[in-house]
Structures are given as structure tokens and as C-alpha cells.
Amino acid sequence: MTTDLVPDDYAATLEDLKQQVHTARLRVQRKTNNELLQLWWHIGQVIRTRRTQESWGTNVLARLAKDLRDEFPSMKGFSPANLRYMRRFAEAWPELDSIRQRPVGELPWGHVIELLDKLDDQELRDWYAAKDAHHGWSRPVLAHQIRTRLHEREAAAPSNFAGAIETLESDQAQELTKDPYALQFLAIDGNTSERELEQRMVDRILDTMRELGPGFAFVGRQVHFDIDGDDFYIDLLFFHVEQLRYVVIELKTTQFDPRDAGQLGFYVALVDDRLRIRDKHQPTVGILLVAGKNDTVVRYALASTAQPVAVSRYELTEDAQKALPDETTITRAFADELARGGADEGDAAGE
Numbered sequence: 001m002t003t004d005l006v007p008d009d010y011a012a013t014l015e016d017l018k019q020q021v022h023t024a025r026l027r028v029q030r031k032t033n034n035e036l037l038q039l040w041w042h043i044g045q046v047i048r049t050r051r052t053q054e055s056w057g058t059n060v061l062a063r064l065a066k067d068l069r070d071e072f073p074s075m076k077g078f079s080p081a082n083l084r085y086m087r088r089f090a091e092a093w094p095e096l097d098s099i100r101q102r103p104v105g106e107l108p109w110g111h112v113i114e115l116l117d118k119l120d121d122q123e124l125r126d127w128y129a130a131k132d133a134h135h136g137w138s139r140p141v142l143a144h145q146i147r148t149r150l151h152e153r154e155a156a157a158p159s160n161f162a163g164a165i166e167t168l169e170s171d172q173a174q175e176l177t178k179d180p181y182a183l184q185f186l187a188i189d190g191n192t193s194e195r196e197l198e199q200r201m202v203d204r205i206l207d208t209m210r211e212l213g214p215g216f217a218f219v220g221r222q223v224h225f226d227i228d229g230d231d232f233y234i235d236l237l238f239f240h241v242e243q244l245r246y247v248v249i250e251l252k253t254t255q256f257d258p259r260d261a262g263q264l265g266f267y268v269a270l271v272d273d274r275l276r277i278r279d280k281h282q283p284t285v286g287i288l289l290v291a292g293k294n295d296t297v298v299r300y301a302l303a304s305t306a307q308p309v310a311v312s313r314y315e316l317t318e319d320a321q322k323a324l325p326d327e328t329t330i331t332r333a334f335a336d337e338l339a340r341g342g343a344d345e346g347d348a349a350g351e
Helices: 010-053 058-071 080-092 096-101 109-118 122-135 139-147 167-174 194-203 205-212 258-274 295-303 318-323 327-340 342-349
Strands: 216-227 230-240 245-251 285-290 309-315
Touching (some): 010 080, 010 109, 080 109, 122 139, 139 205, 295 309
Parallel strands (some): 285 309
């Protein structure tokens, strides 16, 4: 007897099969991309060798580009400019194994071009290639990270993590920080009204989220806590999905004040006690973003704070700094966009 009833385990089986299909497709895409990069490397290596041993100048390269396009009309990538990038590619990574087995071999060709154009140091190229492959950046994000020198800013914020939480956890938490945070894309002038500035921040809020780093998920704005009848509100609360920890972020439009660290430490302790699930979540940390700071003052303030807190500066243009409104306006702009921006984020990630 046949039946149209769906088995109890059908949904789980379907999800498992869908995951296998997605994984297989990703492997095929990566393998195809790697094979294409190896081809570009081989062409670049031939051009490099001929250029060294023979008179392969601009005219020969233009002829080669035309002949390859004529032979493979449906295949893109055989422009003279692209052939020159292939030569530079082979010069930058002179061993084929570096393309087969290292992170650069996982990147789209446009990302490789960014590395070649924006960086001269080979170690930095490999560093950014590894970050790109791990986080799956889009090309504009890669360009932004290089332009703002992420390698100097990442994990650089002064903190007391090492003394406040265990060593392994403190090292992981430190990776969440940057110093400074590059928010120059909020460019405005000194005549901008508060309403116009707020709109500008709303328009670019996804860029702001990307600058915070991968893995941050928005939990809430003005998160309320009632402590024996006293009300407290945390401006911005995030959860880091890779490290499984809450992150309290406070934004100040003024120079760092030691009292700011104490206030943030209080919020960190509050979240850690009220929201953190001890056997599942890592310790809560706080990041204070300030317009300016004296690192010596920061060091003394952090030494007197028991909760894990980091302090970082954010960079804007000088006129933008003067025009910033108070923290309430800024956090409201953050939260309003985050509340309605989930649908737009998928479009931004695909750019």
C-alpha cells in the first residue's frame, strides 16, 4: 500500500542533502577558480621568461593578446593589460605550489589584481590573501582593508583582556579589536546639519558594520536592565557568532575619560551576569570607541578596571569630527538602520 505521508525524518534528510550539494558546489567553484589561476600563472610565467630572454615588448604582447582572443573568442581575460597582470602574478608568486596550496589560490582574479596594485610587500600580499580567503571579503572590502592598513590596526587596541580573562580567551578577544577604526567614509563638512549627518550615517551604516569586522551580530540598542528598581540602558550590544561572546560597544564623541572605562566595565559585568550562558558563551568584553585618547591615561584606567575592556580611537575627517552630534544621535542612527537594514545587507555583501 502506497502512502503520500512525509516521513518524520524527511526535513532533516533534505537539509543534509542540501548542505552536501552546497558544499560540493563550493568545492567545484574553488577548484575551477584555482585551475584558472594556475592557467593565468603559466601564461604569466611564459611572458616573464620570454621578456627576460628575448625582445618581448609592448607590440608582441598586444599581438599575443589578439591571437589568444581570436583562438578563444568566448573566453575573457586576454587583454594586453590582463596579460601584464599575469606576468606580475608570476613574478609575485614565482612557485606554482604557492598558487595550488596557499590562500591566494582561493581568491578571484580581481582580488589578486588588488593585491598586485595596492601592495608591494610580498608578506603583506600573503597576509591579506589569507584574511580574504578566510573571511570571504568582496573586492571593495579587500580594497578598503588594504587602504586603511588593517594589518597595523587589527588587534591593536589597548585593553586589559590579558589580566581580566584567561590567556586563550584573551587572545581571541583581542582579535576583535582595531585601533583606530577607519570611519572616514562618513565624510561630511563643518556645515552639515545634525539631520543631514544622521542621514549620512544611516546611508553608510553597513560600511560601519563591515569596519567592526566579521562575525558581529546586532543584538539591540538601549538594551534595558532593571537592577532592584534602578534602570540602566546599554547603547549598543552585539554578539560575536564565531567566538560566542557578547560585545558591548560604547561610542563617545569626546576625548577618552577614565570614567568611561568604569561605566563600560559596569555594563560588561551586567551583560556577563544577566545574559551570558556560562557553559556555552565566552566572557563578555567591552570596546570603547572614542574621538581621541592619551594612551598613558588609557593604560592607567584599564589597570584599575576589573572587567575586560578595550579602548580604541575612530578616525574621521577633521570637519566631520567637529560636526559630530552627541552619542544618543549616533547610536539611534546605528540602531535604526540595523533594524531595517537586514534585507539590504545581502545586496551589499554581493557587491
